Amino acid sequence: MSKYYLFQDSKKCIGCRSCEVACKTNKGLPVGPKLCQIITIGPRFIGNLPRASYTFMPCFHCEDPWCVAACPTGAMQRRPEDGIVFVDESLCVGCKTCMTACPWGAPQWNPETGKAVKCDYCKDRLDQGLKPACVTVCTTHCLHFGTAEEIPPIRRERYAKAMAALE
Amino acid sequence: MQKEVYSICFGCSVRCPIRVVVEDDRVKWLEGNPHVAGMEGSLCPRGMAGIALLYDHERVQSPMIRTGPRGSGKWKKASWDEALNFVADRLRKIINEYGGHSVVLGERTQLSTHVSKTFLRAIGSPNHFTHDAICKGSVNTAGRSLFGYTDAQMNFDYANTKHIVMYGRNLFEAIEVKAVNNLMKALDNGAKLTYIDPRVTVTATKASRYLMIRPGTDLALNYALMHVIIKERLYDLDFIDRWAQGFSELKSFVQQYTPEWAEKETGIPAHEIISLARELGQDKPSVIFHFGYRGAHHTNEIYMRRSILMLNALMGSIEAKGGLFIKKGPGEVGGKPARKLTEQDLPEVKQVRFDKVGTNDFPLPDPNHGVGQILPYAILEEDPYPIKALFAYRFDPLMSIPDTNQTKKALDKLDLIVSIEINYSDIAWYSDVILPESMFLERMDSIQQANGLKPQMFLRHQAVTPRYDTRPGPIILKQIAERLGLEKYFPYNTMEDLVRWQLEGTGFYLEDFKEKGFVAYTDKQIFWDRKDGIKFKTPSGKIEFVSSLLENAGFKSFPAYESMPSPPEGEFRLTVGRCAAHTHVSTQNNPYLNELVPENHLWINTKEAEKLGIKTGDLVEVSSEVGSGFIKAYVTDLIHPEAVFMLHGFGHEAAFATRSFNKGLNDSVLIKNITDRIGGSPAFHDTFVKVKRA
Numbered sequence: 096m097s098k099y100y101l102f103q104d105s106k107k108c109i110g111c112r113s114c115e116v117a118c119k120t121n122k123g124l125p126v127g128p129k130l131c132q133i134i135t136i137g138p139r140f141i142g143n144l145p146r147a148s149y150t151f152m153p154c155f156h157c158e159d160p161w162c163v164a165a166c167p168t169g170a171m172q173r174r175p176e177d178g179i180v181f182v183d184e185s186l187c188v189g190c191k192t193c194m195t196a197c198p199w200g201a202p203q204w205n206p207e208t209g210k211a212v213k214c215d216y217c218k219d220r221l222d223q224g225l226k227p228a229c230v231t232v233c234t235t236h237c238l239h240f241g242t243a244e245e246i247p248p249i250r251r252e253r254y255a256k257a258m259a260a261l262e
Numbered sequence: 263m264q265k266e267v268y269s270i271c272f273g274c275s276v277r278c279p280i281r282v283v284v285e286d287d288r289v290k291w292l293e294g295n296p297h298v299a300g301m302e303g304s305l306c307p308r309g310m311a312g313i314a315l316l317y318d319h320e321r322v323q324s325p326m327i328r329t330g331p332r333g334s335g336k337w338k339k340a341s342w343d344e345a346l347n348f349v350a351d352r353l354r355k356i357i358n359e360y361g362g363h364s365v366v367l368g369e370r371t372q373l374s375t376h377v378s379k380t381f382l383r384a385i386g387s388p389n390h391f392t393h394d395a396i397c398k399g400s401v402n403t404a405g406r407s408l409f410g411y412t413d414a415q416m417n418f419d420y421a422n423t424k425h426i427v428m429y430g431r432n433l434f435e436a437i438e439v440k441a442v443n444n445l446m447k448a449l450d451n452g453a454k455l456t457y458i459d460p461r462v463t464v465t466a467t468k469a470s471r472y473l474m475i476r477p478g479t480d481l482a483l484n485y486a487l488m489h490v491i492i493k494e495r496l497y498d499l500d501f502i503d504r505w506a507q508g509f510s511e512l513k514s515f516v517q518q519y520t521p522e523w524a525e526k527e528t529g530i531p532a533h534e535i536i537s538l539a540r541e542l543g544q545d546k547p548s549v550i551f552h553f554g555y556r557g558a559h560h561t562n563e564i565y566m567r568r569s570i571l572m573l574n575a576l577m578g579s580i581e582a583k584g585g586l587f588i589k590k591g592p593g594e595v596g597g598k599p600a601r602k603l604t605e606q607d608l609p610e611v612k613q614v615r616f617d618k619v620g621t622n623d624f625p626l627p628d629p630n631h632g633v634g635q636i637l638p639y640a641i642l643e644e645d646p647y648p649i650k651a652l653f654a655y656r657f658d659p660l661m662s663i664p665d666t667n668q669t670k671k672a673l674d675k676l677d678l679i680v681s682i683e684i685n686y687s688d689i690a691w692y693s694d695v696i697l698p699e700s701m702f703l704e705r706m707d708s709i710q711q712a713n714g715l716k717p718q719m720f721l722r723h724q725a726v727t728p729r730y731d732t733r734p735g736p737i738i739l740k741q742i743a744e745r746l747g748l749e750k751y752f753p754y755n756t757m758e759d760l761v762r763w764q765l766e767g768t769g770f771y772l773e774d775f776k777e778k779g780f781v782a783y784t785d786k787q788i789f790w791d792r793k794d795g796i797k798f799k800t801p802s803g804k805i806e807f808v809s810s811l812l813e814n815a816g817f818k819s820f821p822a823y824e825s826m827p828s829p830p831e832g833e834f835r836l837t838v839g840r841c842a843a844h845t846h847v848s849t850q851n852n853p854y855l856n857e858l859v860p861e862n863h864l865w866i867n868t869k870e871a872e873k874l875g876i877k878t879g880d881l882v883e884v885s886s887e888v889g890s891g892f893i894k895a896y897v898t899d900l901i902h903p904e905a906v907f908m909l910h911g912f913g914h915e916a917a918f919a920t921r922s923f924n925k926g927l928n929d930s931v932l933i934k935n936i937t938d939r940i941g942g943s944p945a946f947h948d949t950f951v952k953v954k955r956a
Contacts, residue, residue: 107446109434109464111842116310116854121291126857138467138900145900147467232293232305234439235446253450 097156097178099216100243101230106253107237110135110149114229114238121217121228128203130154130214131229151238153229154201154214156180162213165196170211174218181215184208216240268295268779270710270722272702273308274845275370276438277710279779280305282703282725289313289703289726297778300440308437308845311854315684315701316729320851320919322683322690322698323730332674333692335917340695342733342741349695350745352678353385356650357746362386363613364648368634369393369655369682370846373708373722376602377736377752377760378655383608384748388615389649391632393657400941401557402628404567407809408575410799412628413553415589417714420444422584424545425454427538429480429570430559431552434465435842448584454545456538458483460837460902461865471538477835477905478560478826478947479528484569485823486524486535487542489516491576496543498578505796506575508808508819515820527825529902546577547792548584557941560948564941565821568809575805581790588796589713590788592768597783600709600719600764606751616640616649619942625815627942635663635935635944638672651678655735656699660688661847661911664933664944665888682735685851691916698732705734706757709764712780715787719768721761721775736760817940833950834866834906836886838929847911850922861926862909863896866953871897874953881956886932886949892956893927906953 110133118130130153137147160180163171170186171193173179182193182202187210193202194211205212217227225231230240239246267282279295292312294301315321325345330336340348356364366389367382369375375392382390394402394414401413409416420426421444433441449455449468457469460477475483491497492513502509521532542549551573557563579585592599617636618624627633637659641649652659652673663669673679673692681693690696699705707722733741740752754760761772770781790796800806808819829835843858844850864882866874876882878897883890884906893908901907912926934949 107450109437109442109468109842111307111435111437111464112858113305113307113310115858116307116314117305119854120310120313126853138462140899144469144472145462145466147464228291231303232310234304234306234437235442236302236304257452 097180097216098242099156099177099179099240100246101153101216101227102239102246103151104237104239104249105149105151107235108133108149108151109235110147111234113232113234114151117228117232118214121220122212124205124212125207127206128212130203130212152199154180155199156216161196161198162193162202165192167192171202179216179218180213181218182211182213184210184212187211264290267723267725268775268777269725270373270702270707270720270779271305271309271312272722273306273310273312273849277373278305278309278439279720280309281779284725287726289316294439295779298440298780300443304439304443306437306439307843307855307858308849311849311852312701312703314854315852316703316726318851318853320921321685321701321730322696322732325698325731326696328694332679332694333915335691342731345695345697346741346745349678349680349697350742353651353742354746356677357385360648360650361613363388363611364650365389365653366391366616366637366649366651367653367655368637368657368659370657371631372656373710374736376604376708377739380603380606380608380751381739381743383604383611384743384751385746386609386611388611388613389632391617391634391637393634393662394631395627395633395942396558396635396662396944398555398557398943399627399631399633400563400938400943401553401567402631403626403941404564404571405553406628407564407811408568408571408800408805408807409580409588411588413557415713416586417589418550418552418586419584419715420550421447422548423448423453423550424548424584425456425542426550426552427456427542428458428465428552429554430459430839431554432459432463432465432839434468435463436555436840437842454541460905461839461907462900463839464842473530473534474902476527476529476826477837477902481562481566481569482519482524482527482823482826483530483535484566484573485516485519486521487539487573488512488569488576489519490521490536490539491543491573492516494540494543496539496546497576498547501547501578501792502576504793505798505805507802507804507806511820512572512807519823542577547579547582549577549579550574550585551577558943558946560826561936561938561945562824563938563943563945567941572807575807578792580805581792581796583789587715587789590715590717591711591713592717592783594717594788595784597717598768599711600768601766602764603751608751614646616646618646624939626811626817626940633937633942634659635937638663638665638669638935641672641675642668650676651680652676653680653682654689654693655682656684656848658687658689658847660692660915661928661930663935664930664946665935666928666931667889668935682738685848686916686918687847688915691918697738698730699735699738700728700732704728704732706761707734708736709761715789716785717783718780719770720780721772723775723779724757812940828904829950833952834870835904835947836929836932836949836951837905837907837947838910838933839907840911841909844909844911850911850914850925851919853921856921859909860921862893862912863926864893864953865896865898865901865907867901867903868897868899870903871895874955876953876955882953883956884927884932884951884953886934886951888934889931891927891931906951
């Protein structure tokens with residue numbers, strides 16, 4: 096795995112997809128490829144309450160990525176220092192093997208360049224000390240990014256608060 | 263070289279503060295202003311798609327003059343001089359022949375609205391209107407009738423609330439970034455969210471209580487809530503004693519409206535209404551009954567919005583932490599607001615307005631905004647006088663005023679239609695001349711006077727030079743005025759000049775906005791003392807349950823509730839709304855936003871759809887008394903059987919906007935143009951439609 100952790104506090108997500116627009120804006124992508132995507136399931140009634148799940152799907156940046164192993168040209172790579180999986184466009188021949196190989200559909204097709212494109216945690220931004228585009232603009236700050244140790248224990252804290260009987 | 267520019271978004275009318283990163287005159291990045299609490303980088307998709315709009319080649323790229331019939335799409339490119347001369351020549355003729363009052367300008371309220379108003383006054387016309395009445399005129403009037411403040415002069419302390427009640431106020435899809443984050447914070451701290459809507463929205467999926475109300479009966483629910491609150495003495499006794507006028511009249515009025523009665527009208531079980539009232543009683547005064555953003559549903563809209571405000575009053579939530587507050591202006595701390603061009607010595611205009619607002623015919627709507635949906639009637643009936651020219655300033659009468667077919671007939675009577683627009687909107691497409699405005703990243707704008715708990719001023723800085731041959735609206739209007747010999751009312755040559763003129767005497771300077779995009783008059787939140795310090799602006803200085811505003815104009819404060827009719831067999835009540843990806847009628851052609859939501863669908867209840875043999879994805883024909891059209895169906899349990907729903911803002915007719923052209927259905931084609939004659943809002947949800955498979 097990469098040393099980073101992108102945590103979605105789904106309780107706060109409103110499925111607005113600002114993350115998707117920010118991602119495409121940062122990468123200057125055409126209509127089509129979605130390097131990250133909110134998948135909405137529902138709403139459905141659970142008892143009297145309508146509930147929906149808004150699941151954020153970027154690339155997981157695997158330890159042993161299917162896409163890297165499958166790529167015939169070496170375009171798909173894993174950055175040694177932090178484990179970010181990215182595609183070097185100049186080496187990509189557009190064969191789509193990475194798209195076939197990835198179990199989660201992370202690599203996308205860029206119809207403008209005829210090459211694969213995927214989430215690289217905005218490594219250009221990370222290298223400037225910034226957060227990924229999606230995390231930076233997330234409307235409700237439900238996306239968190241850092242090394243795994245840096246992510247705050249949001250769920251534990253919320254649970255503890257709900258359980259505390261101090262009031 | 264990279265630089266950062268602090269500015270103001272205009273992805274929608276919320277106008278969130280933003281930070282723009284610019285390199286070599288290109289926008290590289292956009293985010294919420296990190297210096298503003300509640301923003302901290304956040305931006306909604308409509309704002310984030312601003313860069314896609316900036317570089318969109320489907321914007322209006324230069325002035326255009328029509329060469330074929332209206333709406334035919336035959337245009338010639340024009341220089342600014344040519345287009346401005348064209349407009350000025352025709353305008354001069356019209357003013358000479360029919361008077362300045364034959365010219366109407368409609369716009370979406372914006373930072374430079376004071377410039378448009380000045381333009382009209384200068385040419386001798388009273389006929390400025392904003393989109394506001396069409397969205398929420400009755401909320402404005404309701405606020406003035408009870409507190410002496412318009413809805414725009416009030417806001418909510420979301421972050422500290424213990425319980426918020428929203429009536430179709432779909433905050434998590436409409437998205438005001440700061441409000442969303444403050445409410446999320448409250449919810450995280452255990453606040454309750456009661457959401458009432460005939461349709462399940464994203465907001466409903468975050469609610470702690472969801473009530474699928476029979477469409478149009480929210481007023482009945484509120485009268486029953488008041489009934490329980492008063493009967494069980496759940497209200498804030500001290501607050502009502504001190505501040506309310508007409509409580510005993512309210513008390514005897516709601517006596518008849520029991521929860522059992524309301525159950526029959528609304529479909530919400532009586533015990534739910536009682537338990538909601540009791541919970542709210544416990545959480546008071548940190549409760550919010552949200553008076554809504556759009557408040558334009560039924561012809562009794564004013565009473566619905568008044569009932570919401572009265573519930574806030576009963577809970578004592580006004581000026582309470584976690585309640586409703588009145589926005590504080592710079593005067594509260596001895597500061598001065600930015601000047602407006604309308605403060606100049608402008609010519610008196612004596613004619614009545616085209617919509618007759620301010621006369622006995624239509625006494626109560628806010629003349630600052632007018633009532634725009636009256637325009638087609640005024641033109642067609644030449645009542646009170648003939649209208650000859652329309653300026654549509656980023657306002658689209660064809661999609662925003664109900665009954666598009668009627669509006670088209672009215673527009674056909676005009677001698678001149680000028681659009682000041684960024685996109686090929688339907689009204690731009692139907693105009694004689696399009697004067698393209700620079701989009702929000704390309705122009706400086708007038709000062710934003712941001713009143714609130716802490717009065718501030720924000721500035722929209724220009725981030726980059728215009729990509730195409732476009733100009734800021736206040737420059738366009740000044741350049742028309744110059745050609746009419748009226749330049750003296752426009753004391754500026756550039757937007758910077760105008761802003762400097764506005765700031766004179768405030769103690770702040772243009773340069774002060776550079777570092778963070780805003781200046782603050784104080785760093786402390788101002789709440790008025792709930793015992794003695796609330797400055798209600800009603801004639802009595804109190805909350806007027808019995809309203810002098812209404813009664814003096816001959817209207818009742820407490821008219822008996824009239825049952826909301828169910829649609830006849832085989833028909834449905836048409837309801838409309840919006841989603842997170844689009845702003846009204848203006849973003850459907852944005853490449854990224856179009857990708858998110860390219861067209862609208864007709865939501866219809868599963869059982870009703872079964873009877874009609876309609877399945878999700880089927881093309882259906884929807885028809886009303888005034889129009890019909892085709893749209894794909896979405897069959898779902900998530901909507902009340904009496905209602906169907908569609909997103910507003912689709913079905914565009916402007917062919918140059920290729921992504922939105924002919925996608926989905928324009929709700930305004932179906933909706934009848936009827937109005938709450940007291941409050942001023944149109945009634946968007948008072949049209950029944952038939953649905954059948956196409």
